[in-house]
Amino acid sequence: MKLQRKIGIGLLIVTVFALFSFRAKLSDRYFEIIKNLDIFTTLYKELNTFYVDEINPSELLGIGIDAMLNSLDPYTNYIPEDRIEDYRIMSTGxxxxxxxxxxxxxxxxxxxxxxxxxxxxxxxxxxxxxxxxxxxxxxxxxxxxxxxxxxxxxxxxxxxxxxxxxxxxxxxxxxxxxxxxxIESVPYSGMVSEDVGYIRLTEFSNGAGAEIRSALISLKEEGAKKIILDLRGNPGGLLNEAIEVSNIFIPKGKEVVSTKGKIEEWNKTYTANKNPVDIHIPLAVLISNGSASASEIVAGVMQDYDRGVLIGQKSFGKGLVQATRPLSYNSQLKLTTAKYYIPSGRCIQAIDYSHRNEDGSVGKIPDSLKSEFQTAAGRLVYDGGGVSPDVEVQGFNYAPITIQLIKNGFIFNFATEYYYSHQQEVPDPKTFEVDDKLFNEFKNWLEGKNYNYESDTERAIAELIEEAKNDKYYNFLEEEITSVKSEIEAHKAKDIEAFQDEIRQALKEEIMARYHKRQGMIQSSFETDEEVNEAIRVLDDSGFYESLLVSK
CATH class of the missing domain: 2.30.42.10 (PDZ domain)
Known part of the structure; x- marks a missing residue:
């Protein structure tokens, strides 16, 4: 009994000490918060009273808030009252x-x-x-x-x-x-070959799951035996819609995604809670470095259950959950509260927030920082940021000349003029082509218009010149640099001919938009769409398709 009493007293002392220590730490934390808020308030009062120029309170404090949140992650943002409507549109569609x-x-x-x-x-x-x-x-x-x-x-x-x-x-x-x-989540669905159906999902706004479900049922009625789900450039959206879309292709009761954060009671595991449409139809999911958040959940779920083949480029790498908290004066704080984990257990969030490409997508992650996971069939997959495709296809980028023609509105304006001079005919997006005659009309239409542009190479040369001048080497390199610049100008003069295939395609899509809206633009792109054509090839080769979904 004495021994038990000693043990009991010892446990009580440990408990009291731990509680006191916890409260002390909590007290220290609150003191730090109050102290720093007081410093901030005092600093602002001093600035407002003595700074040489007048201070705009909203602008200055806005900069301070943004700088503070920027030190956290890219998705924790302050939303002032005048931007609430834009945020609502973005989140609900x-x-x-x-x-x-x-x-x-x-x-x-x-x-x-x-x-x-x-x-x-x-x-x-x-x-x-x-x-x-x-x-x-x-x-x-x-x-x-x-x-x-x-x-x-x-x-x-x-x-x-x-x-x-x-x-x-x-x-x-x-x-x-x-x-x-x-805003339509599914701007287009249709057949891209005799038995391959195609569905384009542009965002996970309200109703996205229902739209995909309806599109798949319609395509199956049209004779689709295989499906392409296009998530390229899809920035994500509502978590519940990602679950709904995943549910269409996986059995009821299967785990889709779990969230884990600081507040344990907010942690949750989400499962498919409806009957699927088809859990066996061969599926190719197209992803790109612009496919983020909810897109990555769907793509990752399909990969983790070996339910479909991913084709394209590594996805964006956003595996964070955001929630909004009300602030005073009708403003809000959108803050990151948890991370997503897909069925294999991996998180699709990049390990850090700083090493990103220019477009914000995840950069190259060293192998040493990746952890290994397995799909249901035992295939090896990795965390560290984004979802990697099973079949990689190099993403297409327009040449600088094409970008400039689009940016300046020349392709847009020419398409508009074409439409009003050809209203009596409605071309078919599947068969319409920008032939030599029409392309020459476009080149003649461009005459006298300014579409000069500076390429990345020219910008690099300009930086080289500045560095060479700083290093006192420019006099030695001037002749060579001038020669290279002349060569580039000579080639740029021929760019319209050199890149005519992609310029013709851009013209074709813009002209089809005049007659058939977004559906026409998408439908007219299939012929030259490398990812779509690769998906058709993979789906048509059943042996190759199956081999991609088993452990090597």
Missing amino acids: QYGGIGTAVGRFDGKTVVLMTFEGSPAEEAGIKIGDEILEINNKETTDLDTDEVNTLLKGQIGTALSVTIKRTGEKKDLSFTIKRDRIN
């Missing part, structure tokens, strides 16, 4: 407006796209229309965000839009009533 995408070319605001069934389309607004006024306010000096703000508003309210249209002598005016705009 819904807003009150007229259903257009707008952009600026050469100082003009133009309609880049009208959404199917939107108030803008029903009113008669067309791609290529130049927006002159919105509610009698001229758009000349407004940027794209300001124009979008004027177009959006409360559902049911009306606005007037004045536009200039190619071929029309007078400006046109429209009165359009705003409505709820749902």
